[in-house]
Amino acid sequence: MSLQGKVAVVTGASSGIGASIARTLASSGCSVVIAARRLDPLESLASQFPTVTPCQCDVTDLSSFRNLISTCESTYGFPDILINCAGVMYFTLMKNCKVEEWIKTVDVNCKGVLHGFACVVEKFIERGSGHIINISSDASKRMFPSLAVYCASKTFIDVLAEGTRRELVGTGVKITNIQPGDVKGTELIMGNTDGEAAEKMGVEIGKPVGEGFEREQLLDVEDVAGAVMYALEAPKHVAVNEVLIEPRDQE
């Protein structure tokens, strides 16, 4: 299915995977509203494409998410596609009780996605079409030490999506979860604080994801954007419900 003329909203588009998805959609003929809390990187990305508009949004705040969808509606029309990509990941050992980081993980990764559903599902059903894509993680499929809360948050997304998908069978609405393994060069672990947990995972706090890994142990952001395109471009009668995409040499 061609994406020419479609309207998309991408959260978490100020860096990493979300920025790559936004670039790919814009290059494929979509009008895109890109969202995150940091406006500067959004504006810089938007300046490279005639049909990309930045919108500051905190996905943990429902009214902020509603404002994002209204901005899209008044600029390009109600979205055909919502990409829930905003997310945080903290390596934390449960014994170190980083409660604030646990709560933030739940707020962004779980509540943020729920807010996205709240803003589009009803209208998608009414229109008989619409596609929600969630950037989940392979951490929803297998547990990693030091990531209990993160794994739980991504499992929440998978279960939410599958439950909603079953409820919506026959409505024309599609929901896809993309479950990437380690992706190179994103800012996901920059703000981590539990040094003991990070050390256990063999990562250095303050460095982008993948420092010191072999090439075949990492995906590029474009690989994840490619998986998103695969799901979006599938024929109308095909639902790509999940895509587990990992680097060749990830254990």
Ligand SMILES: NC(=O)C1=CN([C@@H]2O[C@H](COP(=O)(O)OP(=O)(O)OC[C@H]3O[C@@H](n4cnc5c(N)ncnc54)[C@H](OP(=O)(O)O)[C@@H]3O)[C@@H](O)[C@H]2O)C=CC1
């Ligand atoms: N890198 C990896 O190895 C993998 C990443 N993922 C998932 O991919 C997604 C993107 O992560 P990635 O690109 O790696 O990391 P980045 O840290 O580069 O991107 C995270 C994005 O989320 C945004 N964000 C964080 N909190 C909020 C918030 N409250 N409201 C709105 N936006 C927010 C950030 O923008 P800002 O700070 O400006 O708000 C940023 O744009 C996440 O959901 C992550 O879990 C999944 C599997 C593997």
Ligand SMILES: CC(=O)[C@H](N)C(=O)O
């Ligand atoms: C658990 C992981 O490290 C996964 N690659 C992710 O970043 O979600």
